[in-house]
Amino acid sequence: MPEPRVPPNQTVTRLFPVLHFGPVPRVALDRWRFRVFGLVRRPLEFSWEEMLQLRPKTVRADIHCVTGWSKLDTEWEGIDPQAVLEVAEPLPEARYVMVHGMNQFTANLELDDILAPDTVLAHRFAGAPLAAEHGGPMRLVVPHRYFWKSAKWVTGFELMAEDRPGFWEERGYHLRGDPWQEERYW
Ligand SMILES: Nc1nc2c(c(=O)[nH]1)N[C@H]1C(S)=C(S)[C@@H](COP(=O)(O)O)O[C@H]1N2
Ligand SMILES: [Mo]
Numbered sequence: 001m002p003e004p005r006v007p008p009n010q011t012v013t014r015l016f017p018v019l020h021f022g023p024v025p026r027v028a029l030d031r032w033r034f035r036v037f038g039l040v041r042r043p044l045e046f047s048w049e050e051m052l053q054l055r056p057k058t059v060r061a062d063i064h065c066v067t068g069w070s071k072l073d074t075e076w077e078g079i080d081p082q083a084v085l086e087v088a089e090p091l092p093e094a095r096y097v098m099v100h101g102m103n104q105f106t107a108n109l110e111l112d113d114i115l116a117p118d119t120v121l122a123h124r125f126a127g128a129p130l131a132a133e134h135g136g137p138m139r140l141v142v143p144h145r146y147f148w149k150s151a152k153w154v155t156g157f158e159l160m161a162e163d164r165p166g167f168w169e170e171r172g173y174h175l176r177g178d179p180w181q182e183e184r185y186w
Contacts, residue, residue, distance in 0.1 A: 005062070007179035010070040017069060018133045021167070022103040025153050026132060034084075034138075035156035038098075041089035048137070051121075055083035059120045061143035063150070064179040076141050078122035081114045084157065094159035098166060099140055102153040106166035108175065109142065109149060114157070118143045121154065146177040146184070 006012060034046045046054075057080035064070045090111065097114050099107045113119060123130050123138045130136035135152025142149045148168045169175055174183035 005072070006070050007064055008182055009068065010064055010179065011068055013069045013071060015069075016071060016134070017065070019065065019067070019147075020103075020152055021105065024132050025102040027102070027137070027153070029137060032137060034154065035100075036084060036088040036159070037156065038159040039091040039094035039161060040085075040159050041091060042087065044088055046084070051079055051084075051138070052123075054087075055080040057081075057120045059118050059122075059141065059143065061118050061141075063141070063143050063147050066146040066148055066173065066177070066179075066184050074143075075126050076120050076122035077124035078120045078138065078141075081119055081121050081140070081157075084121070085114070088157075088159075090159045093161045096160040096163045098158040098160060098164065099149075099151045099154060100156045100158060101135075101139075101151040102155060104167070105151055105153070107140075107149045107151045108164055108166040108169060109145070110163075110176075111159070113142055113145060113149075116142070116144060144178070146173075146179050148173060149177055 029048045032048045037043045059076045062072045097109050119142050122141045139152040172185050
């Protein structure tokens with residue numbers, strides 16, 4: 001049997017639905033900051049210019065929303081999250097990352113998800129700057145997890161020793177959210 005392209009109980013769409021909690025935040029690039037804190041040797045804060053000097057990364061991947069839509073062959077350009085962590089240097093006990101976004105949004109991931117080959121801090125989508133409604137100026141994209149983990153309007157990574165539920169996880173979503181295992185809700 002060939003591997004299926006789409007995880008169980010997902011329907012492919014050509015649209016790009018907009019889904020989030022709260023209003024679309026707008027931040028001027030000269031005030032934009034990205035913090036890396038928690039269990040790191042060097043806690044730090046990047047400006048937009050500093051961020052864009054880090055190693056670029058391009059990802060082409062399928063994304064899967066827990067509400068049932070999947071979108072194939074999405075193209076993201078941005079910064080390699082591994083480059084961010086190379087500067088901050090996670091301590092040996094750091095195994096989880098709380099991704100922080102504007103409007104108090106959080107999403108918990110394993111450190112290995114952040115370092116995965118398909119994960120990117122994206123500022124461009126399909127060849128154009130990432131629209132604010134989709135998380136611009138910068139969002140995380142973690143294609144191998146349900147799309148709620150892909151925090152829009154990112155503000156930082158918090159390195160943690162223990163896992164802890166983020167915004168949707170506290171409201172009943174699965175701690176890990178693997179679409180191939182259908183880890184949708186508790
Ligand atoms: N900051 C923030 N990021 C978020 C969310 C949110 O409410 N706030 N919702 C998540 C959910 S549930 C989904 S499905 C995707 C939707 O991304 P899109 O609007 O670009 O399709 O964003 C995720 N990232
Ligand atoms: Mo979602």
